[in-house]
Amino acid sequence: MIVKLERIEVQSHRDMEMIDITAELETAVARGGLHNGIVLAMTTHTSSGLLVTEGVECLERDVLAHLERLAPKEPPAGAYHYWHNRCLDYDGRLGFNAGDHLKSILGGVSCFFPVENGKLVRGSRQRAYFVEYDGPLARTIVIQLLGDGA
Amino acid sequence: MIVKLERIEVQSHRDMEMIDITAELETAVARGGLHNGIVLAMTTHTSSGLLVTEGVECLERDVLAHLERLAPKEPPAGAYHYWHNRCLDYDGRLGFNAGDHLKSILGGVSCFFPVENGKLVRGSRQRAYFVEYDGPLARTIVIQLLGDGA
Amino acid sequence: MIVKLERIEVQSHRDMEMIDITAELETAVARGGLHNGIVLAMTTHTSSGLLVTEGVECLERDVLAHLERLAPKEPPAGAYHYWHNRCLDYDGRLGFNAGDHLKSILGGVSCFFPVENGKLVRGSRQRAYFVEYDGPLARTIVIQLLGDGA
Numbered sequence: 001m002i003v004k005l006e007r008i009e010v011q012s013h014r015d016m017e018m019i020d021i022t023a024e025l026e027t028a029v030a031r032g033g034l035h036n037g038i039v040l041a042m043t044t045h046t047s048s049g050l051l052v053t054e055g056v057e058c059l060e061r062d063v064l065a066h067l068e069r070l071a072p073k074e075p076p077a078g079a080y081h082y083w084h085n086r087c088l089d090y091d092g093r094l095g096f097n098a099g100d101h102l103k104s105i106l107g108g109v110s111c112f113f114p115v116e117n118g119k120l121v122r123g124s125r126q127r128a129y130f131v132e133y134d135g136p137l138a139r140t141i142v143i144q145l146l147g148d149g150a
Numbered sequence: 151m152i153v154k155l156e157r158i159e160v161q162s163h164r165d166m167e168m169i170d171i172t173a174e175l176e177t178a179v180a181r182g183g184l185h186n187g188i189v190l191a192m193t194t195h196t197s198s199g200l201l202v203t204e205g206v207e208c209l210e211r212d213v214l215a216h217l218e219r220l221a222p223k224e225p226p227a228g229a230y231h232y233w234h235n236r237c238l239d240y241d242g243r244l245g246f247n248a249g250d251h252l253k254s255i256l257g258g259v260s261c262f263f264p265v266e267n268g269k270l271v272r273g274s275r276q277r278a279y280f281v282e283y284d285g286p287l288a289r290t291i292v293i294q295l296l297g298d299g300a
Numbered sequence: 301m302i303v304k305l306e307r308i309e310v311q312s313h314r315d316m317e318m319i320d321i322t323a324e325l326e327t328a329v330a331r332g333g334l335h336n337g338i339v340l341a342m343t344t345h346t347s348s349g350l351l352v353t354e355g356v357e358c359l360e361r362d363v364l365a366h367l368e369r370l371a372p373k374e375p376p377a378g379a380y381h382y383w384h385n386r387c388l389d390y391d392g393r394l395g396f397n398a399g400d401h402l403k404s405i406l407g408g409v410s411c412f413f414p415v416e417n418g419k420l421v422r423g424s425r426q427r428a429y430f431v432e433y434d435g436p437l438a439r440t441i442v443i444q445l446l447g448d449g450a
Contacts, residue, residue, distance in 0.1 A: 001151050001301050003336045003447050005414050005421065036153045038190070038294060040338070040412070044423030046354040052259050053251050054196040058233035062248045063255060066221060069230065070256075071366060080369065083358035098362045101353050105363060105407055106370075107255055109352050112190070114155050114294045121155065121292055123194030142421050144338060144414045146296065146446065147153050151301050186303045188340070188444060202409050203401050204346040208383035212398045213405060216371060219380065220406075257405055262340070264305050264444045271305065271442050273344030296446065297303050 004032040004145040012048075012135035016068070018060040019130045021050075021141065025113065026120055028143045034115050037147010042110040044142060047100035047134035049107040055127035063107075063131070071102035100133035107131055115147060154182040154295040162198075162285035166218070168210040169280045171200075171291065175263065176270055178293045184265050187297010192260040194292060197250035197284035199257040205277035213257075213281070221252035250283035257281055265297060304332040304445040312348075312435035316368070318360040319430045321350075321441065325413065326420055328443045334415050337447010342410040344442060347400035347434035349407040355427035363407075363431070371402035400433035407431055415447060 008024055021041070029039050043050050053059065075081055082098035111128050114121040130141060158174050171191070179189050193200050203209065225231055232248035261278050264271040280291060308324050321341070329339050343350050353359065375381055382398035411428050414421040430441060 005416050038296065044426060046425045051255050053255055059248060059251055061233045066252050083361045098359060101359055102366050105351050105353055114292055116155050125196045126194060142414055146338065188446065201405050203405055209398060209401055211383045216402050264442055266305050275346045276344060
């Protein structure tokens with residue numbers, strides 16, 4: 001049985017950004033020698049996420065804009081407030097990214113694809129994305145392989 | 151170790167529709183001889199999803215109606231627009247289903263159940279659903295088994 | 301190969317509540333002797349969920365409040381209604397928790413962490429939460445281990 005784990009680093013360059021990591025998953029599968037099984041990925045950060053959707057630039061903009069509409073960084077004036085934007089964080093900083101944690105929960109923090117004969121099994125339009133909600137930052141993603149070798 | 155993959159086809163008959171696939175997961179587990187392990191399922195399409203919820207018809211209607219409220223096919227007039235509904239798609243079609251991709255992201259594209267002694271481990275109310283957001287279409291779901299045989 | 305399953309019970313004490321179960325996942329990994337692999341968890345109830353986010357009390361309040369804003373127990377007067385809140389449930393009770401099922405779908409019902417050398421691989425801020433949307437109730441979570449022993 002193959003059980004392998006690797007960490008990759010992704011550098012975001014904007015406050016919010018979608019970064020296609022499909023090739024990184026394919027590389028991990030090849031490097032790890034996984035023939036049949038599953039490749040899972042997870043962000044290690046609570047104001048970022050991983051999700052699977054179609055890989056076109058116009059949709060990337062929609063995903064980020066819509067998650068911002070559903071969980072805005074600044075609540076609409078007078079409508080409600082975030083507690084996390086007021087409490088003194090345990091590490092001495094003021095928390096101010098409640099909306100970004102909420103986006104991470106709505107969009108999800110992990111994804112997976114089955115692997116068959118060494119290839120990711122995914123729909124022709126499906127791409128795996130790392131989603132930055134609170135950048136720019138250097139971020140770590142863990143990629144895990146489970147299954148059988150050749 | 152058992153590592154098996156199968157594809158099933160689901161035909162949706164409406165624009166938006168919830169289709170219970172719990173029995174298909176049970177059949178895959180039996181057919182694959184999985185005794186203890188996990189069964190995972192994933193849609194291969196970016197305007198559909200998989201999710202787990204209670205299996206009653208009135209709730210199915212609520213799930214579809216509410217996801218349409220949260221990520222409408224047509225944005226409220228004057229409120230915002232989708233870029234994906236305007237850009238020329240790479241395959242020569244006009245994209246027009248941004249709201250359906252967003253529903254897919256919010257509701258999720260995969261699910262899993264543990265398997266114990268050949269049976270799905272799930273709550274008495276839990277059902278696995280394929281969710282069509284942009285039908286009617288013939289859709290492919292991949293089902294993967296990981297674990298041990300009898 | 302290690303394939304182990306256990307069930308833990310969580311007692312919620314409020315209508316909506318976030319309960320940190322990270323320690324329970326760590327205990328399951330230690331008890332099961334998993335050295336390298338994955339630990340997955342799933343709620344068995346359709347009006348509760350599991351999710352991963354930062355572990356601070358102010359954010360816990362935001363997560364619950366925001367999911368209630370996105371999928372309220374009572375729809376805004378005149379705006380829309382839930383069918384599940386009107387239909388006669390199959391077990392003779394009136395369904396009245398459509399908003400809580402919707403929260404469960406939005407926040408998710410499962411989570412996982414890779415395990416490396418017997419330790420959960422997770423970001424320093426990441427915690428696994430059971431989320432009660434319709435309590436107080438005694439709830440069952442299944443925890444599954446897949447991978448290799450020492």
